[in-house]
Amino acid sequence: MMPQIVTVRYRKRDGRWRRWFIPVVPVVVLLSPLLLIAVVGGMVVCFCYEISPTDAVRGVGRVLWALPGTRFEMEQGQTAVLVSIR
Amino acid sequence: MNEQRRQILEMLADGKITADEAERLLGAVESEPDESPAAAPRAKARVKYLRVVVHAEDDGAGGGPSDINVRVPLQLLRAGVRLASLLPPVAITKANEELSRAGVPIDLAELKPQQLEDLVDALDELTVDVDDATSKIRVFCE
Structure with a gap:
């Protein structure tokens, strides 16, 4: 399943938590012009290094689709960060 | 029956x-309980995540105790392994040269995607426990 929401939570210096919910699909739509340039750049790199663009797209797609469920949590002293992909 | x-x-x-x-x-x-051999793969298939849990006490530098908790879907590892099979031959040759220079004579070209997938499949039985006086590290699958 494609990632839907990325949750970023971090603790500020005053001890309060700040939480961001990033909806993936709207952000991707918003950045689609930049993504188009990135895709073209990726294709050029694929041709330069003799990598099949189809396999590359499939591989990147698999990685993206496997991302939901990933969670990274780190806490040290005052610093605390949580990144969760759903 | x-x-x-x-x-x-x-x-x-x-x-x-x-x-x-x-x-x-x-x-x-x-x-x-069903103890037939057919039940084993079902139990095995339930393993979905690789977990890395680290807890370290304050090292005296004043940073306080550290906690790291990482959960990675095994599917992501499989996808990464498949992506690694796209490495161009030039990069593999260079990596082999660097590895042999560092005293690790491994030929990456001989690593097949199936072998890497078998490696990821075998991870569900992996458990690493490091218990130090000031830190604890656990790597396991759940």
Whole structure:
């Protein structure tokens, strides 16, 4: 399943938590012009290094689709960060 | 139909046990955990995540204790492994040269995607426990 929401939570210096919910699909739509340039750049790199663009797209797609469920949590002293992909 | 159920039904047919006794025995057989080899892959398939949990006490620098908790889907590892198979031959040659220079004579070209996937599949039985005086590290699958 494609990632839907990325949750970023971090603790500020005053001890309060700040939480961001990033909806993936709207952000991707918003950045689609930049993504188009990135895709073209990726294709050029694929041709330069003799990598099949189809396999590359499939591989990147698999990685993206496997991302939901990933969670990274780190806490040290005052610093605390949580990144969760759903 | 498994062997125990068949034996109970045969005993009932032969008249050795009554219908009530057969019902009780069948109930007991059904409530037993299934230890057949076919049950093992089902239990194995439940493993979905690789977890890395680190806890370290304050090292004296004033930073306080550290906690790291990482959960990575095994599917992501598989996808990464498949992506690694796209490495261009030039990069593999260079990596081999660097590895042999560092004293690790491994030929990456001989690593097949299937072998790497087998490696990821075998991760579900992996458990690493490092228990130090000031830190604890656990790597396991759940």
